[in-house]
Amino acid sequence: MKNGKYLVGVVGAGGIGRYHIEGWKKLNDVIVFGIADTNASVIETVSKKYEIPVAVRDYKNLIEIEEIDIIDVCTPNSFHYPVTIAALKSGKHVLCEKPLAIKSIHVEKMIQAAKENKRKLMAAQNNRFSYAGKMTKKIIDNGELGEIYFAQCYALRRRELPAADTFIKKELSGGGPMFDIGVHILDIAYWFMGCPKVHSVKGVMFTKLAKNKGITGAWGQWDTEKYEVEDFAAGFVLFKDGRALNLTCSFLSNLPSNWSAYLYGTKAGIIWPEMKLFSELNGMHKDSTLTPIVQENEPSHHIEIKEFLECVKTGKEVLVKPEESLEVIKILEAMYISHEKKREVLF
Numbered sequence: 001m002k003n004g005k006y007l008v009g010v011v012g013a014g015g016i017g018r019y020h021i022e023g024w025k026k027l028n029d030v031i032v033f034g035i036a037d038t039n040a041s042v043i044e045t046v047s048k049k050y051e052i053p054v055a056v057r058d059y060k061n062l063i064e065i066e067e068i069d070i071i072d073v074c075t076p077n078s079f080h081y082p083v084t085i086a087a088l089k090s091g092k093h094v095l096c097e098k099p100l101a102i103k104s105i106h107v108e109k110m111i112q113a114a115k116e117n118k119r120k121l122m123a124a125q126n127n128r129f130s131y132a133g134k135m136t137k138k139i140i141d142n143g144e145l146g147e148i149y150f151a152q153c154y155a156l157r158r159r160e161l162p163a164a165d166t167f168i169k170k171e172l173s174g175g176g177p178m179f180d181i182g183v184h185i186l187d188i189a190y191w192f193m194g195c196p197k198v199h200s201v202k203g204v205m206f207t208k209l210a211k212n213k214g215i216t217g218a219w220g221q222w223d224t225e226k227y228e229v230e231d232f233a234a235g236f237v238l239f240k241d242g243r244a245l246n247l248t249c250s251f252l253s254n255l256p257s258n259w260s261a262y263l264y265g266t267k268a269g270i271i272w273p274e275m276k277l278f279s280e281l282n283g284m285h286k287d288s289t290l291t292p293i294v295q296e297n298e299p300s301h302h303i304e305i306k307e308f309l310e311c312v313k314t315g316k317e318v319l320v321k322p323e324e325s326l327e328v329i330k331i332l333e334a335m336y337i338s339h340e341k342k343r344e345v346l347f
């Protein structure tokens, strides 16, 4: 801390890192004190634009600054683990982008390091902080939908493949759309269902379009020969209590984009994030769309940052518990194992 303000260091100042910096800068009692990025031109541009005093290439030089309270990890997925572990061991609280890590064993070690050093750790699952996310959870917890016995989850992009190495090189990303965007929908649906214990997982992966010569996407051009991850994935999760969830994800597909979770409840169903509610009244269908009375204009990423800081200040439990993220990563990991071995993976 410095002059009563919390000091934040952001590791990885690319697309989402900059968005996080903007979120931190909105908070009166925070100073974005430093950034670390392996790319020299990134640290120069970003530190100048946001007036950040410390800009280094090696994250260890940022973490070793004693006054820094919080490290925000916004690197490609594979660096989440080493950066988070180093930060927690140096006594920093850590907000880390999703997926929390690319291996469940890494998440276990992150949780252990957070406990041993008595520091907060949270995966930046921003959808949980969105208005539709929070309201859907409230509706479910109030019992309005009855029991949610099945969730159908879609993270489908038709021609929106993020063209950077961060997303298409397996050693950096850990996987394709199942890891990159499936993690969002899986996390929120799993949370909506009350984070049940997993019984088994079945997954399939395809790379049918991304390596085609001449294929293009709305988010830039990738090298089709260097593309290493799946471009489409689907999976099924059976929970120990008999409920279930399925998940379909793509960067590229020949069907429309779709970003939603269909929650099947015994009293009513809801489609998140559209907030379309389906029920029955006197033998008739009763369908409605829920809309907020007071508009929430704050982006979910920035609400997440604000609420994480509140947990650091007050000791309150974080909304995305690391143990829940561990189960999510175990499910994703099992999807890839299931695909490779062509069988169901039992938990």
Ligand SMILES: NC(=O)c1ccc[n+]([C@@H]2O[C@H](COP(=O)([O-])OP(=O)(O)OC[C@H]3O[C@@H](n4cnc5c(N)ncnc54)[C@H](O)[C@@H]3O)[C@@H](O)[C@H]2O)c1
Pocket: 011, 012, 013, 014, 015, 016, 017, 036, 037, 038, 039, 042, 057, 059, 074, 075, 076, 077, 079, 097, 098, 099, 124, 126, 164, 166, 180
């Ligand atoms: N929650 C969301 O909505 C959301 C959206 C986009 C990305 N993400 C996540 O954020 C992370 C970064 O994605 P992005 O889109 O910003 O990628 P990006 O490629 O735009 O930025 C990553 C940055 O990290 C830097 N970097 C790479 N290795 C590093 C290291 N070892 N130390 C320090 N810096 C390093 C790169 O130079 C780059 O500037 C990923 O984990 C991704 O899954 C989350």
